[in-house]
């Protein structure tokens with residue numbers, strides 16, 4: 001049976017669900033709705049609760065495996081979906097169990113977290129965001145979906161669209177950084193990439209945007225912690241990427257684990273009903289996060305798992321991920337009248353609709369077979385795209401005295417540091433089914449690139465966590481004879497991601513001691529940072545002349561870095577998150593407000609006694625191997641009205657000696673409004689590649705809609721008045737022109 005690409009359902013269900021062939025689209029959805037209704041009518045309460053029950057596979061060293069009672073539960077129709085599923089053979093086995101052995105033959109949702117690649121691992125999402133290349137990000141997700149779908153996955157818990165302004169929170173690695181606007185553009189691109197042209201194609205997966213909502217605002221950056229923000233901040237900062245994902249057609253959202261305004265998200269009717277179903281018009285599926293439903297007991301808002309199940313389902317959480325509470329409690333709760341059958345049915349319909357949209361009733365295996373799986377993974381095209389995006393994600397943080405690119409006078413290169421050859425770490429957190437054996441490390445990338453022309457000498461200098469005196473002495477011994485030094489520093493993979501909050505944003509362990517020792521040699525030295533979050537490293541900036549932020553760059557990271565180090569590619573990445581000088585500055589982000597007493601030399605102003613209020617590196621920061629000058633922005637009209645657009649033109653000149661790519665960023669500021677507005681908000685960006693000496697005019701559109709916000713009365717819209725339109729190379733270096741929004 002395994003290996004057939006189209007599987008015919010048993011007649012009863014097939015007749016119900018295939019009756020729609022060759023009809024126009026609207027008739028299709030009406031017919032499929034009728035089929036779903038007919039199916040719901042035939043289900044027992046236990047089978048209905050089963051559709052809302054999502055269980056995890058066990059993850060073993062050889063891949064996923066079914067826990068002891070999973071098979072039996074699937075046969076009994078007590079499971080609607082299984083996650084942590086991957087691998088064609090395993091996925092097909094589970095699907096066969098459901099469609100052949102359960103009473104109603106309903107296929108399974110098969111879920112897996114595919115955050116930045118399935119087997120071909122792309123840079124972590126924060127790194128992808130640093131590329132600001134929406135097409136490349138969409139392409140990465142298209143490839144990730146193609147690979148995952150070939151391995152039997154039909155549903156993924158991505159994109160992670162949580163805006164994040166606290167780098168102590170390890171999950172900043174999984175998202176697009178601090179800007180709601182950039183986050184929204186990236187969310188759209190990701191949904192588009194994952195879902196391709198139509199969900200029922202065999203190379204797509206259903207996306208599930210997470211974590212709804214404001215998970216990134218966890219107090220003190222501690223994962224899963226309480227969120228207490230204003231309704232205005234929720235709407236202005238945390239919801240835009242969700243709104244964008246919904247507009248792009250995301251069929252699923254994951255409710256966050258945190259409480260917000262006193263109620264955990266999974267049991268928060270204001271969030272899941274008023275805002276999500278009401279204001280955001282979302283009609284798709286809502287799943288809990290892992291164990292989120294029974295955790296209501298731990299939060300202290302439910303006395304029992306029965307209460308937890310009732311509160312979560314009635315608030316709008318359709319699916320219970322790995323909590324087991326729905327399967328156990330819902331039949332009793334509905335039978336006793338504590339939950340109306342209509343509430344249960346509505347959630348079941350949403351699960352069945354997603355299955356129908358994926359084409360699972362007609363084609364439950366979606367063409368999955370091991371041959372196709374093998375042919376699809378890690379193809380040369382996929383690896384080339386991973387190398388391209390890795391190159392684009394790298395940010396040149398500093399480059400004193402043109403230390404980079406390394407010149408032809410480097411004959412002996414010392415590559416030092418605990419992450420120089422760390423294949424596993426390069427994949428970063430949530431690395432799908434990635435295999436460290438496929439990773440090109442920095443050292444491997446340099447070896448391939450430089451061949452015999454440059455002698456590479458290496459030393460680890462210790463581990464990420466610890467360097468002994470002899471580790472450092474060995475490193476110095478190696479570095480002494482070199483013409484230039486590359487230091488591979490940063491975090492281990494597991495130091496960011498879920499449950500990986502840190503109170504310090506220093507380089508972990510004794511890595512700074514290693515840096516100090518190497519820097520004393522006074523040789524051309526480049527530090528490469530591998531990490532999942534902004535780091536606070538002012539000492540590093542002082543000690544070494546050049547720093548590249550490489551994030552966790554994925555399977556092809558070493559190839560990309562080698563290209564950048566020798567100048568075969570130029571750095572084009574720009575920071576999607578502000579880098580603080582110290583943890584004490586957090587949260588620090590470009591959208592901060594003026595306050596009544598902006599920081600100045602005066603004592604009674606909004607500042608610190610012991611630290612500057614400016615960041616180490618601002619949002620949007622990133623150098624090139626050449627230099628650019630940016631002219632003043634000019635508008636084609638000094639004013640606009642609702643519905644109109646102005647064009648902002650900026651001259652950019654390459655003032656350096658090599659060709660290079662600049663990025664113009666466009667920010668706005670509302671000077672007087674009914675509520676305080678950020679000092680700058682991103683509204684556009686555009687790259688331009690220029691020959692030495694060349695000047696070009698970059699044009700960006702700005703519409704009246706771009707000037708809208710949540711007004712004092714909590715309606716969304718514009719207010720007439722004066723704005724500043726600002727352009728420049730990063731958020732802290734802009735020139736402005738006034739723009740009037742007329743009534």
Ligand code: BGC
Nearest residue numbers: 083113157210211289290498
């Ligand atoms: C994470 C989610 C993830 C889920 C399933 C949870 O622990 O918070 O982001 O999708 O596990 O793996």
